[in-house]
Amino acid sequence: MQPIPTQSPQFSHTTVLLNEAVDHLVTAPDGIYVDGTFGRGGHSRLLLSKLSPQGRLIAIDRDLDAIAAATVGPTRIDDPRFSIVHSAFAEMRGQLADRGVAQVQGVLLDLGVSSPQIDNPERGFSFRFSGPLDMRMDTTRGESAADFLARADEGLIAKVIRDYGEERFAVQIAKALVARRTEGSPVRTTDELADLVARAVKTREPGQNPATRTFQALRIHVNAELEELEQGLNAALALLVPGGRMAIISFHSLEDRIVKNFIGAHSKHQVDRRALFAEPKPLALRAVARIKPSEAEVTGNPRSRSAVLRIAERTDTPLPLEHQKKRRRGE
Numbered sequence: 001m002q003p004i005p006t007q008s009p010q011f012s013h014t015t016v017l018l019n020e021a022v023d024h025l026v027t028a029p030d031g032i033y034v035d036g037t038f039g040r041g042g043h044s045r046l047l048l049s050k051l052s053p054q055g056r057l058i059a060i061d062r063d064l065d066a067i068a069a070a071t072v073g074p075t076r077i078d079d080p081r082f083s084i085v086h087s088a089f090a091e092m093r094g095q096l097a098d099r100g101v102a103q104v105q106g107v108l109l110d111l112g113v114s115s116p117q118i119d120n121p122e123r124g125f126s127f128r129f130s131g132p133l134d135m136r137m138d139t140t141r142g143e144s145a146a147d148f149l150a151r152a153d154e155g156l157i158a159k160v161i162r163d164y165g166e167e168r169f170a171v172q173i174a175k176a177l178v179a180r181r182t183e184g185s186p187v188r189t190t191d192e193l194a195d196l197v198a199r200a201v202k203t204r205e206p207g208q209n210p211a212t213r214t215f216q217a218l219r220i221h222v223n224a225e226l227e228e229l230e231q232g233l234n235a236a237l238a239l240l241v242p243g244g245r246m247a248i249i250s251f252h253s254l255e256d257r258i259v260k261n262f263i264g265a266h267s268k269h270q271v272d273r274r275a276l277f278a279e280p281k282p283l284a285l286r287a288v289a290r291i292k293p294s295e296a297e298v299t300g301n302p303r304s305r306s307a308v309l310r311i312a313e314r315t316d317t318p319l320p321l322e323h324q325k326k327r328r329r330g331e
Contacts, residue, residue, distance in 0.1 A: 014115070014214040015042025016304040017249055020291050021108060024311045026050040031105025031144070034096070034239070035059040036089030036232060038066050039114045040254060041077060047108070048079055058101070059084040060092055062138035065116065067262045089139070090231035091240060099275045105244045107236035109231065112251040113219060115303065125213040127194035135215075137247060147220040149193075150186045154178045164226075164254065165217030172200045173214055190215075216252070231253060237284060240314035245288065249309045256308045262288050262311045285312045 007187075021043060023035070029052040035044045038061040045055055057137045061067060061084065067073045080292050085095050089109060096104070121131035125154045133146035148278065149157065162170035176196050177187060187193045195209040201210040220226060250256040266284040280327045288311040293304040 014301045014303075015039075015046075016110070016297070016301065017291065017293055017309045018042055018046055019195045021110075021247045021249060022046045022050060023307055024289060024291075024309075025106040025108055027243060027245060030054040030107045031109070031241075031244070032056045032058065032101060032103075033106045034089075034092060034104050034236075035108045036092055036236075037061060037086060037110040037285075038070055039063075039110060040066065040069050041075070042069075043108055043110060044077065044082070046048065046179065048082060049274050050079060053081070055081055057082050058096065058179075060087050060089050060095065060097070061065070061264045062086065062088045063114075063117065064139065065120075066114075070248060086230075088228055090228040090235060096239065102239075102279045103241045103244075104239045105148055105241060107231060107246045108242075109229075109247070109253050110249045111225070121190075124190050125215070127190055128207055130189060130191040133190055133193055135219045135302070137223050142222065145189045145222050146186070148218070148222060150181065151175055160221045161214050161217045163217070163282065164220040165213035165215075166254075167201075169201045169211040173197055188304050193219070220254070226254060226258060229258050230262075233259065237266065237314070240315050243263045244314045245311060246314075247309060247311050249307055251306050251308075256310075263310060267312070281317050286315045287311075288313050 016172075020077075026047065029050060033047055033051070033056070035047060036059075038044055038059040041059070044057060044059050048055075051057065059070060064086065067086050068075050070082075081138070083099075087095050092107070096278065098103070098310065099210060112127055118126045118130075118136070121129035123139070124131050126133035135145040136142050149158075152160075157177055158170045158174035161167045161173055167173065173196070176199065180187060180196065187196060193214070194209070197211040197214045204210045227257060233246075233248075240246065248259045250259055251271075263285055264287070267287050268283075289309070291309040293301075293307050298305050
Protein backbone atom coordinates (compact mmCIF):
# COMPACT_ATOMS: atom_id res chain seq x y z
CA MET A 1 0.00 0.00 0.00
CA GLN A 2 1.34 3.44 -0.91
CA PRO A 3 1.60 6.25 1.69
CA ILE A 4 -1.63 8.22 1.95
CA PRO A 5 -1.14 11.92 1.05
CA THR A 6 -3.60 14.11 2.90
CA GLN A 7 -4.43 17.46 1.35
CA SER A 8 -5.42 20.88 2.61
CA PRO A 9 -6.42 23.68 0.24
CA GLN A 10 -2.79 24.88 0.07
CA PHE A 11 -0.47 22.38 1.72
CA SER A 12 -0.06 18.60 1.54
CA HIS A 13 1.47 16.04 3.85
CA THR A 14 2.76 12.53 3.17
CA THR A 15 2.50 10.37 6.26
CA VAL A 16 5.78 8.77 7.33
CA LEU A 17 6.03 5.05 8.21
CA LEU A 18 2.29 4.80 7.73
CA ASN A 19 1.75 1.08 7.28
CA GLU A 20 4.54 0.06 9.64
CA ALA A 21 3.12 2.11 12.51
CA VAL A 22 -0.52 1.10 12.05
CA ASP A 23 0.17 -2.59 11.38
CA HIS A 24 2.19 -2.90 14.59
CA LEU A 25 -0.24 -0.82 16.64
CA VAL A 26 -3.59 -2.47 15.90
CA THR A 27 -3.74 -5.76 17.82
CA ALA A 28 -7.46 -5.73 18.67
CA PRO A 29 -9.84 -4.27 16.03
CA ASP A 30 -12.59 -3.83 18.64
CA GLY A 31 -10.38 -1.66 20.86
CA ILE A 32 -10.08 2.05 21.59
CA TYR A 33 -7.06 3.77 20.03
CA VAL A 34 -5.51 7.22 20.37
CA ASP A 35 -3.78 9.15 17.60
CA GLY A 36 -2.08 11.81 19.70
CA THR A 37 -0.77 13.78 16.72
CA PHE A 38 -3.53 13.86 14.09
CA GLY A 39 -1.75 16.24 11.69
CA ARG A 40 -3.60 15.74 8.42
CA GLY A 41 -4.96 12.35 9.42
CA GLY A 42 -2.88 9.87 7.45
CA HIS A 43 -2.39 7.51 10.38
CA SER A 44 -5.94 8.05 11.63
CA ARG A 45 -7.55 7.19 8.30
CA LEU A 46 -5.60 3.95 7.96
CA LEU A 47 -6.26 3.13 11.62
CA LEU A 48 -9.99 3.46 11.08
CA SER A 49 -9.79 1.08 8.13
CA LYS A 50 -8.31 -1.57 10.46
CA LEU A 51 -10.95 -1.23 13.19
CA SER A 52 -14.19 -3.16 13.48
CA PRO A 53 -17.57 -1.44 13.77
CA GLN A 54 -17.10 -1.67 17.55
CA GLY A 55 -13.68 -0.01 17.48
CA ARG A 56 -13.08 3.61 18.35
CA LEU A 57 -10.42 6.20 17.52
CA ILE A 58 -9.83 9.37 19.51
CA ALA A 59 -7.49 11.83 17.80
CA ILE A 60 -5.69 14.72 19.49
CA ASP A 61 -3.90 17.74 18.06
CA ARG A 62 -2.99 21.17 19.38
CA ASP A 63 -2.92 22.76 15.92
CA LEU A 64 -6.24 24.35 14.96
CA ASP A 65 -5.48 23.77 11.27
CA ALA A 66 -5.32 20.04 12.00
CA ILE A 67 -8.63 20.18 13.86
CA ALA A 68 -10.17 21.93 10.86
CA ALA A 69 -8.77 19.30 8.48
CA ALA A 70 -10.52 16.61 10.50
CA THR A 71 -13.87 18.35 10.88
CA VAL A 72 -14.47 20.79 8.00
CA GLY A 73 -14.62 20.55 4.24
CA PRO A 74 -13.56 17.75 1.91
CA THR A 75 -10.87 16.36 4.25
CA ARG A 76 -13.17 15.90 7.26
CA ILE A 77 -13.57 12.43 8.70
CA ASP A 78 -17.26 11.50 8.80
CA ASP A 79 -17.16 8.31 10.87
CA PRO A 80 -19.11 7.63 14.08
CA ARG A 81 -16.09 5.75 15.47
CA PHE A 82 -13.94 8.89 15.23
CA SER A 83 -13.62 11.99 17.40
CA ILE A 84 -10.94 14.66 17.73
CA VAL A 85 -9.85 16.87 20.61
CA HIS A 86 -8.00 20.21 20.53
CA SER A 87 -5.30 19.55 23.09
CA ALA A 88 -1.67 18.62 23.64
CA PHE A 89 -1.14 14.86 23.75
CA ALA A 90 0.52 15.24 27.15
CA GLU A 91 -3.01 15.89 28.45
CA MET A 92 -4.50 12.74 26.93
CA ARG A 93 -5.35 11.05 30.25
CA GLY A 94 -7.51 13.95 31.37
CA GLN A 95 -9.08 14.41 27.95
CA LEU A 96 -9.99 10.73 27.72
CA ALA A 97 -11.27 10.66 31.31
CA ASP A 98 -13.63 13.51 30.42
CA ARG A 99 -14.99 11.21 27.70
CA GLY A 100 -15.39 8.21 29.97
CA VAL A 101 -12.29 6.37 28.73
CA ALA A 102 -9.90 4.92 31.32
CA GLN A 103 -7.91 2.47 29.19
CA VAL A 104 -7.01 2.06 25.52
CA GLN A 105 -5.59 -0.60 23.25
CA GLY A 106 -3.03 1.60 21.51
CA VAL A 107 -1.44 5.06 21.38
CA LEU A 108 0.30 6.56 18.34
CA LEU A 109 2.56 9.62 18.46
CA ASP A 110 4.09 11.07 15.29
CA LEU A 111 6.41 13.68 16.77
CA GLY A 112 7.77 16.97 15.52
CA VAL A 113 6.45 19.40 12.94
CA SER A 114 4.28 18.43 9.95
CA SER A 115 4.78 19.40 6.32
CA PRO A 116 1.77 21.79 6.27
CA GLN A 117 3.23 23.60 9.26
CA ILE A 118 6.67 23.84 7.63
CA ASP A 119 5.33 24.90 4.24
CA ASN A 120 3.01 27.65 5.50
CA PRO A 121 5.05 30.88 5.75
CA GLU A 122 2.59 32.35 8.24
CA ARG A 123 3.52 29.70 10.81
CA GLY A 124 7.19 30.71 10.89
CA PHE A 125 8.66 27.23 11.15
CA SER A 126 11.00 27.38 8.15
CA PHE A 127 13.90 29.55 7.06
CA ARG A 128 12.94 28.77 3.45
CA PHE A 129 10.09 31.29 3.57
CA SER A 130 9.75 34.85 4.77
CA GLY A 131 7.13 35.14 7.48
CA PRO A 132 6.47 36.06 11.11
CA LEU A 133 8.74 34.22 13.55
CA ASP A 134 5.96 32.39 15.37
CA MET A 135 6.66 28.61 15.53
CA ARG A 136 3.79 27.81 17.92
CA MET A 137 1.96 24.60 17.14
CA ASP A 138 -1.02 25.92 19.08
CA THR A 139 -1.45 29.55 18.07
CA THR A 140 -4.06 30.09 20.79
CA ARG A 141 -1.58 29.95 23.65
CA GLY A 142 2.02 30.60 24.67
CA GLU A 143 4.63 33.00 23.35
CA SER A 144 6.01 33.02 19.83
CA ALA A 145 9.68 32.51 19.02
CA ALA A 146 9.94 36.24 18.28
CA ASP A 147 8.47 37.11 21.68
CA PHE A 148 10.90 34.72 23.41
CA LEU A 149 13.89 36.28 21.64
CA ALA A 150 12.59 39.76 22.52
CA ARG A 151 12.61 39.14 26.28
CA ALA A 152 15.09 36.31 27.11
CA ASP A 153 18.62 37.12 28.29
CA GLU A 154 21.70 36.06 26.38
CA GLY A 155 22.42 33.09 28.64
CA LEU A 156 18.97 31.57 28.24
CA ILE A 157 18.96 32.05 24.47
CA ALA A 158 22.36 30.38 24.20
CA LYS A 159 21.25 27.50 26.41
CA VAL A 160 18.13 26.85 24.33
CA ILE A 161 20.05 26.91 21.04
CA ARG A 162 22.85 24.73 22.44
CA ASP A 163 20.67 22.17 24.25
CA TYR A 164 17.84 21.80 21.75
CA GLY A 165 19.75 22.49 18.54
CA GLU A 166 23.10 20.96 19.51
CA GLU A 167 24.57 24.12 17.97
CA ARG A 168 28.25 24.75 18.78
CA PHE A 169 27.93 28.43 17.83
CA ALA A 170 25.04 28.99 20.27
CA VAL A 171 26.87 31.69 22.27
CA GLN A 172 27.78 33.67 19.14
CA ILE A 173 24.20 33.50 17.86
CA ALA A 174 22.79 34.59 21.22
CA LYS A 175 25.22 37.53 21.39
CA ALA A 176 24.20 38.65 17.91
CA LEU A 177 20.50 38.39 18.75
CA VAL A 178 20.84 40.43 21.94
CA ALA A 179 23.07 43.03 20.23
CA ARG A 180 20.48 43.54 17.51
CA ARG A 181 17.73 43.80 20.13
CA THR A 182 19.76 46.38 22.08
CA GLU A 183 20.08 48.44 18.91
CA GLY A 184 16.29 48.65 18.75
CA SER A 185 15.58 46.15 15.97
CA PRO A 186 14.80 42.75 17.51
CA VAL A 187 14.39 39.80 15.16
CA ARG A 188 10.72 39.40 14.21
CA THR A 189 10.74 37.38 10.96
CA THR A 190 12.15 34.10 9.71
CA ASP A 191 14.42 35.65 7.11
CA GLU A 192 15.82 38.11 9.65
CA LEU A 193 16.74 35.23 11.95
CA ALA A 194 18.19 33.13 9.12
CA ASP A 195 20.36 36.03 7.93
CA LEU A 196 21.64 36.76 11.45
CA VAL A 197 22.52 33.11 12.08
CA ALA A 198 24.28 32.82 8.71
CA ARG A 199 26.59 35.70 9.74
CA ALA A 200 27.23 34.24 13.21
CA VAL A 201 27.90 30.62 12.16
CA LYS A 202 31.32 30.36 10.56
CA THR A 203 31.20 26.74 9.35
CA ARG A 204 28.46 24.24 8.69
CA GLU A 205 28.07 20.68 7.45
CA PRO A 206 27.89 20.46 3.63
CA GLY A 207 24.34 20.78 2.36
CA GLN A 208 22.90 22.10 5.65
CA ASN A 209 21.60 25.64 6.02
CA PRO A 210 23.40 27.44 8.90
CA ALA A 211 20.04 28.25 10.52
CA THR A 212 18.79 24.64 10.66
CA ARG A 213 19.85 23.92 14.24
CA THR A 214 18.70 27.30 15.58
CA PHE A 215 15.24 26.97 14.04
CA GLN A 216 14.90 23.45 15.46
CA ALA A 217 15.97 24.62 18.91
CA LEU A 218 13.54 27.54 19.06
CA ARG A 219 10.66 25.38 17.82
CA ILE A 220 11.34 22.73 20.47
CA HIS A 221 11.55 25.36 23.19
CA VAL A 222 8.49 27.38 22.19
CA ASN A 223 6.35 24.24 22.10
CA ALA A 224 7.99 22.51 25.11
CA GLU A 225 8.23 19.47 22.86
CA LEU A 226 10.58 17.36 24.97
CA GLU A 227 8.66 18.00 28.18
CA GLU A 228 5.42 17.15 26.39
CA LEU A 229 6.96 13.95 25.06
CA GLU A 230 8.00 12.79 28.52
CA GLN A 231 4.54 13.54 29.91
CA GLY A 232 2.86 11.94 26.90
CA LEU A 233 4.84 8.71 27.24
CA ASN A 234 3.85 8.41 30.90
CA ALA A 235 0.22 9.12 30.04
CA ALA A 236 0.26 6.52 27.27
CA LEU A 237 1.76 3.89 29.57
CA ALA A 238 -0.89 4.57 32.21
CA LEU A 239 -3.69 4.25 29.66
CA LEU A 240 -2.61 1.06 27.90
CA VAL A 241 -4.26 -2.23 28.73
CA PRO A 242 -1.98 -5.30 29.06
CA GLY A 243 -1.15 -6.30 25.49
CA GLY A 244 -1.81 -2.76 24.24
CA ARG A 245 0.88 -0.98 22.31
CA MET A 246 2.45 2.42 21.82
CA ALA A 247 3.95 3.43 18.47
CA ILE A 248 6.24 6.48 18.57
CA ILE A 249 7.80 8.11 15.49
CA SER A 250 10.63 10.55 16.19
CA PHE A 251 12.65 12.69 13.81
CA HIS A 252 15.78 13.71 15.69
CA SER A 253 18.10 12.26 18.29
CA LEU A 254 16.77 14.29 21.21
CA GLU A 255 13.29 12.83 20.77
CA ASP A 256 14.44 9.31 19.98
CA ARG A 257 16.73 9.24 23.01
CA ILE A 258 13.81 10.05 25.30
CA VAL A 259 11.63 7.35 23.70
CA LYS A 260 14.42 4.76 23.75
CA ASN A 261 15.29 5.46 27.38
CA PHE A 262 11.64 5.42 28.45
CA ILE A 263 11.01 2.02 26.86
CA GLY A 264 14.28 0.69 28.22
CA ALA A 265 13.60 1.89 31.76
CA HIS A 266 10.18 0.21 31.81
CA SER A 267 11.47 -2.98 30.22
CA LYS A 268 13.97 -3.80 32.96
CA HIS A 269 13.55 -5.19 36.45
CA GLN A 270 14.44 -2.64 39.09
CA VAL A 271 15.65 -4.33 42.26
CA ASP A 272 15.29 -2.35 45.47
CA ARG A 273 18.48 -3.28 47.38
CA ARG A 274 16.85 -2.10 50.60
CA ALA A 275 13.95 -4.55 50.27
CA LEU A 276 15.30 -7.73 48.70
CA PHE A 277 12.36 -9.82 49.88
CA ALA A 278 9.67 -7.48 48.60
CA GLU A 279 7.29 -8.68 45.92
CA PRO A 280 8.92 -8.40 42.48
CA LYS A 281 7.96 -5.30 40.55
CA PRO A 282 6.25 -6.30 37.28
CA LEU A 283 7.62 -5.22 33.96
CA ALA A 284 5.55 -2.50 32.33
CA LEU A 285 6.75 -2.67 28.72
CA ARG A 286 8.27 -4.99 26.18
CA ALA A 287 10.22 -3.49 23.28
CA VAL A 288 8.71 -4.89 20.08
CA ALA A 289 10.45 -3.19 17.15
CA ARG A 290 12.63 -0.36 15.91
CA ILE A 291 11.92 0.54 12.29
CA LYS A 292 13.48 3.00 9.84
CA PRO A 293 11.93 4.11 6.53
CA SER A 294 12.75 2.03 3.49
CA GLU A 295 14.96 3.37 0.71
CA ALA A 296 11.88 3.71 -1.46
CA GLU A 297 10.09 5.84 1.17
CA VAL A 298 13.10 8.11 1.65
CA THR A 299 13.40 8.56 -2.13
CA GLY A 300 9.72 9.46 -2.42
CA ASN A 301 9.64 11.59 0.73
CA PRO A 302 13.07 12.97 1.74
CA ARG A 303 11.62 14.38 4.97
CA SER A 304 11.25 10.80 6.23
CA ARG A 305 15.03 10.28 6.17
CA SER A 306 15.62 10.80 9.89
CA ALA A 307 12.46 9.07 11.15
CA VAL A 308 12.63 6.25 13.70
CA LEU A 309 9.57 4.22 14.73
CA ARG A 310 9.69 2.43 18.09
CA ILE A 311 6.99 -0.02 19.15
CA ALA A 312 6.49 -1.18 22.74
CA GLU A 313 3.83 -3.39 24.33
CA ARG A 314 2.26 -3.14 27.80
CA THR A 315 3.08 -6.34 29.68
CA ASP A 316 2.75 -6.20 33.47
CA THR A 317 4.77 -9.42 33.50
CA PRO A 318 6.29 -10.46 36.86
CA LEU A 319 9.86 -11.63 37.26
CA PRO A 320 10.52 -15.21 36.15
CA LEU A 321 10.29 -17.73 39.00
CA GLU A 322 14.04 -18.44 39.06
CA HIS A 323 14.75 -14.73 39.46
CA GLN A 324 12.27 -14.49 42.33
CA LYS A 325 14.04 -17.37 44.09
CA LYS A 326 17.43 -15.73 43.64
CA ARG A 327 16.11 -12.51 45.14
CA ARG A 328 14.68 -14.34 48.14
CA ARG A 329 18.10 -15.95 48.69
CA GLY A 330 19.72 -12.53 48.37
CA GLU A 331 21.73 -13.52 45.28
